[in-house]
Amino acid sequence: xxxxxxxxxxxxxxxxxxxxxxxxxxxxxxxxxxxxxxxxxxxxxxxxxxxxxxxxxxxxxxxxxxxxxxxxxxxxxxxxxxxxxxxxxxxxxxxxxxxxxxxxxxxx
Amino acid sequence: xxxxxxxxxxxxxxxxxxxxxxxxxxxxxxxxxxxxxxxxxxxxxxxxxxxxxxxxxxxxxxxxxxxxxxxxxxxxxxxxxxxxxxxxxxxxxxxxxxxxxxxxxxxx
Numbered sequence: 670x671x672x673x674x675x676x677x678x679x680x681x682x683x684x685x686x687x688x689x690x691x692x693x694x695x696x697x698x699x700x701x702x703x704x705x706x707x708x709x710x711x712x713x714x715x716x717x718x719x720x721x722x723x724x725x726x727x728x729x730x731x732x733x734x735x736x737x738x739x740x741x742x743x744x745x746x747x748x749x750x751x752x753x754x755x756x757x758x759x760x761x762x763x764x765x766x767x768x769x770x771x772x773x774x775x776x777x
Numbered sequence: 778x779x780x781x782x783x784x785x786x787x788x789x790x791x792x793x794x795x796x797x798x799x800x801x802x803x804x805x806x807x808x809x810x811x812x813x814x815x816x817x818x819x820x821x822x823x824x825x826x827x828x829x830x831x832x833x834x835x836x837x838x839x840x841x842x843x844x845x846x847x848x849x850x851x852x853x854x855x856x857x858x859x860x861x862x863x864x865x866x867x868x869x870x871x872x873x874x875x876x877x878x879x880x881x882x883x884x885x
Contacts, residue, residue, distance in 0.1 A: 697863075701875035705864060708871070734876060739843045741873070745864040753865055754849070755805075756813060756858040763816070763858075765849070767809035768842060 702744060703731040709748045719747035738768045810852060811839040817856045827855035846876045 700708070706716055706727075713727040720727070720743060730736065730744065742752040754765040808816070814824055821835040828835070828851060838844065838852065850860040862873040 697870055697872050699872040699874045702873060705871055705873065709866075731875075735845050735847045736876075737843050737845060738849065741846065741862070745873075748864070748866075750864040750866045750871075753863045753870075755861045755863065756853040756856070757861055758817075758856075758858045762805055762861075763813055764805055764807040765810060765813065765853075766807045767839075768844075 701731070702741075705745075706731070706748060709750075711748060716744070716747055720744065742768070809839070810849075813853075814839070814856060817858075819856060824852070824855055828852065850876070 698708075706713070711719075713724045713731075717724045717727045730740065738752075738754070745752045754768065756763045756765055806816075814821070819827075821832045821839075825832045825835045838848065846860075846862070853860045862876065864871045864873055
């Protein structure tokens with residue numbers, strides 16, 4: 670039975686495996702909200718409907734270089750995703766949880 | 778030469794290796810900004826000085842459940858870190874780049 674791949678992986682040092690994993694993470698797609706919307710196959714009008722705003726508001730949002738975390742969370746949620754905010758340090762990453770469930774709390 | 782660990786790893790299916798990697802990622806620390814500040818060994822007064830605001834502003838910021846992305850970025854930068862905003866979908870994650878270099882652009 671062919672086992673050349675297993676053999677190769679077996680010979681790969683652990684730190685190289687970690688480096689390969691980090692490289693994969695570094696290659697994660699990076700894009701602004703407008704490109705993300707297109708990647709999710711949504712028009713501005715469709716996203717506007719999901720966010721209960723008009724198309725002009727989406728157009729304006731996509732040109733912003735700053736916005737409230739809650740607005741960003743709503744936009745990503747409307748595209749079917751989940752917002753995660755990370756603080757990256759040389760010695761590790763931390764997920765910031767301060768802004769979770771904003772709408773969930775304010776509605777009740 | 779002992780090679781029991783390598784032998785075990787060699788026998789580990791690729792999907793189990795991926796699951797272990799995902800579990801490690803899921804175990805990333807999660808905390809609000811106040812805890813992150815303490816983890817970075819900074820007092821409110823020290824962070825205030827780094828952000829060129831007063832201590833009351835830090836206290837207020839740490840009690841907020843919503844804020845501008847730029848404020849969050851400045852706070853994390855002042856703690857020596859870098860803000861990363863991710864949109865997580867069942868089929869992968871995307872890093873949102875729309876809010877980068879806000880201060881860098883506005884200053885010049």
